[in-house]
Amino acid sequence: MRKLVSKKGLWTGMASLVLVMGALAGCSGGNNGSSGAGDAGAQPSSPSSSVGSGAPAASGNPVKLKMWGGVPPESGPQAVVDNWNKEHPDIQVEYVRFVNDDEGNLKLDTAMMTGQDVDLFVNYTISQTAKRVEAGLALDLSAFADYNIGEKMGSDAESWTIDGKYYGVPTTKSPFFVALNKEALEAAHLPIPTDWTWDDLREYAKKLKTGDGYGFIQHTEPYVDPIDSVLSQEGYTKSDGTSNLDHPLVRKWLETLNAMMHEDGSTPPLGEQLTSKMPVEQEFLSGKVPMLNIGAWLLRSSNNFTDFPRDFTVAFAPVPRLADSASDYVTRGGLGDYISINAKSKNQAAAWEFLKWYADGGMAPMAAGGRLPASKDADQASALENLLGDKSDTYDQASLTYVMFDNKTPTYVRSLAQEVMDARSQEYEKYFLGTQSLDDTIAAMASRHNDYLKQNQ
Structure with missing residues (x-):
């Protein structure tokens, strides 16, 4: 399996699940009416032994599916299942939000x-998917031969494979x-960029x-995106197997953001952002800050004129x-x-029918929450209409179309182990807070990454 998470991290997570399972068993004294589906020794049912083509059972009752996802129902999922x-x-679907x-x-x-009852579920990171595959919770979709995921979703879909197999369908484009x-740019005589550097943005x-x-302004989560845009291509490790977190462009990024915070005063210092719990989207949408680094979920707020x-x-x-x-x-x-x-679902074939429909355009209402369908067979015009709603005249649609659909810059999906992400953020935060020098920060990030590499050889 692709080494996306350390063995230690994986088994720590699974141990937590075992403890929770034990506690639940002690409280309930049963299997939650699952007829043994939760038995750790039970074998997953194959698609051929499920509901067949998704037709209702012989009793004439509809097949009932439950889909678990992280998006609030009112932001698209409820309209989809309706x-x-x-x-x-x-085949009737119920949406459960986590x-x-x-x-x-x-x-x-x-x-x-x-x-x-969980028939379908949404993974939001590769590391989550890998843990669930290891635990036997995600079905290998190669058993279904009637839908070519790579052909439908394009070459970017491959980044979601594990050992060359799909254990799910990547359904959305995720543009950042x-x-x-626009009016602030016009007042400053600045054009809308289509290709620029961080020096330009500064x-x-x-x-x-x-x-x-x-x-x-930006959330703290995408601070490291520029670093990962470099190292996802050049490698997080060098040819000798040691950490590449001391790459020259890592230094350049840290220096650039730190200068914007403390020399230019053009972006909030990290300390202020953390202590104030700064609502960055509100700062942008209120007109206080004219540039915001974010993803397509911004549209969920920017379309909401009541709150924003x-x-x-x-x-x-x-x-x-x-x-x-x-x-x-x-x-x-x-x-x-x-x-x-x-x-472990008993309704895998029915779930597959719903998943194909969802991916090929049924998910269109999700665009209202900033989620655009990835399938080449989805109706992008319909998705854009759902995305903008009745607020289309409040957007520059030429630049929106460019970043959402026409920009052909290759993309990456962050796959660095969580332990390494945590270690490097702990170190660069010290630099931005003024308690550690740049040289010491870079040395510490590389050293902690090297320790991780040695422990997980």
Whole structure:
């Protein structure tokens, strides 16, 4: 299997599930009415032994499926299942929401391990998928020969394979971009960029900054995207097997962001952002900050004029690159919302019918929450209509179309082990907070990565 998570991390996660399972068994004294589906020794039912083509059982009752996902029902999922249920009375789907955090993902894993009703579920990272495959929770979809995932979703789908197999279908495009206050750019005589560097963005931020305000803002989560855009291609390790976290462009990125915080005053210092729990989307949509580094989920808020009233046009630009040359640049994005079928589900064939329909366009209402269908057979015009709703005239649609559909920059999906991501964030945060020098920060990141590599050889 692709080594996406350490063995130690995997078995720690599985041990947590075992403890939870034991606690649940002690409380319930039964199997939650699952008829043995939660038995650790039970073999997953094959598609051929499920419901066949998805037709209702002989009793004439409809097949009932439960799909677990992290998106609030009102942001698209409920409309999706309502549409399906209206068209398919023989297979009825219920959507169950779990919060996409550590606690929520543990809740989902526990439900599957204990035989509760989960037929389909959404993975949001490769590392989550890998753990679930190891635990026997995700069905190998190669048993189904009537849908070519790679052909439907394009070459980016391959990044979701494990040992060359699909254990789910990546259903959404996940574009990241810089959202712009178009009127603020026009007042500063700045064009909407279609290809730019972080040095360019730094200059934009300085020119767009007014008074004590900022010119650029972002959540802390994408801080490292520029680093990963480089190392996902050049390697997180060097040819000698040691850490590449001391790459020259890693230094350049840390210096650039730190200078924007502390020299230019054009982006919030990390300390201020953490202590104030700064609502970055609100800062942008209120007009206080004219540039925001974010992903397509911004549209969920920018379409909401009740909670986020605004009086400006939102324009869009690609995420900048670190290197001067664009030829080797990749950007974060690719495909997401990797939907798997529970290997223990008794209704796998019916679940497969729903999943194909969902991926090929049934998911269109999800665009209202910023999720665009990845399948080449989905109706992109319909998705764009759902994406913008009745607020289309408040967006610069030329730049939106470019970043959503026309930008051909290759993408990467972050696959670095969580232990390494945690270690490097702990070190660069010290630098941004002013408690550690740049040299010591880079040395510490590389050293801790090397320790990880030695422990997981």
